[in-house]
Amino acid sequence: MTIVITGATLPNGSTTDFVVDGGVITEVGSGLSSAGATVVDANGLLALPGLVDLHTHLREPGFEQSETVLTGSRAAAIGGFTSVFAMANTSPVSDTAGVVEQVASLGAEHGYVTVRPIGAVTTGLAGKALSEIGAMAGSRAKVRVFSDDGICVSDPLLMRRALEYVKTFDGVIAQHSQDPRLTEGAQMNEGALSSELGLAGWPAVAEESIIARDVLLAQHVGARLHVCHVSTAGSVDVIRWAKARGIDVTAEVTPHHLLLTEQLVRGYDSRFKVNPPLRREEDVLALRAALADGTIDIVATDHAPHPLEAKECAWDEAANGMVGLESALSVVQAAMVDTGLIGFADVARVLSSKPAEIGRLAGYSTAFGVGDHANFTLYDPTVTRRFSVDELHGKSVNSPYLDRSLPGQVIATIHDGYATVLDGVLVDAGLVAEHAGVARG
16 A cells, blocks of 8 residues: 655654655655555644554453454544553453463454553452463563553562563563552542542552552662553652662653543542542643653553443442543643643654653654654644544543543554545545555565
8 A cells, every 4th residue: 555645744843745655654755756646635734653552451352342452443543543552451361372462463453553462460460479471471462561550569579570570571560550558449539629529539649659669679670660640749759759760660641630630520420530530730730741851751541441331320339441542642732732841743752652662662763764664643733623422433432521622633544554544534444454464464
């Protein structure tokens, strides 16, 4: 599939045409030949490297009523993503080579995005014994990221052993930092508002204390640690301290923690129930500043689909989680670019090249040079849209942004040299699968 992109604006502000053929960029310049090619007019559009999500819940196998690899991949593509890392809390849990290979194969079969499985740290996510980490790393899925996300690896000795193990093959432990004893029955951020609403609080220290412990363990072992969904100003302070000491730690923030605050809980709308919970305005501002100065390395969606019955119920019975793949780029623009904190060159870093680096995923350059892998998205940052259910392409609709005005729109997504989205519309699944088969062949 030969594609000619004309008049695209690159993250550095320059404008160019480029040709995609055989899965790579083959020409860059102006007035390039388009004979026999699919031509995409990108005048006025921003070309960003394909987005990479280091934290996605695709739910398959086991929870297909919420999401499947196919439906989650379609949601990712419409949001400008070309690679996602699928979390391990499936059923059966992704704690063996067989399960992670199944997830990776489903992603390759459907072709909308590259799906890289995340392996569980502990067997069955039970926190009692290490999973088959070496087997998953050595499998065809080549797992390099391990996490019990949704459950903290709270045993310090087990966490130490996991860090020691992944160090042998340059893997990373991605920790859900939540002290379970400090958050029993927690329903929202602990503070004045939780007292006012009569809801059990989730204290910031429950996150911050685990991060502090884990960065010290990572320093002691000399291994890589990644902190999932940082949500408090105190956590930012701990991570900044750790980086200043040269500890090999990276961190992520979700789009919703960059934009939304605990005040939304007042309406008891369970779309806003998430773990870690929405925090104070002061935390949101600290997270934005930390992403801008590099203390927080990346943005990751924590896309967490749930069926209607799991969310349309009483607050204390509702499941935690929000879908976020389709809205992530727009929310980052609203929270970070439109506020003047970062530019789109930084967006390319925090939503593409850096998460790819952390996950040891090749093919994500921000240069758009000849020979680079053709994974990119064309984005119109000038439009504003009312986000609606029609924007959602997964199986679940638990988005916190419904009926909210968001900037920007993904116009096209190119994955491994073939189009998955054109003119803002998903390309037919059969055609994508056919092109994916050709690309793999």
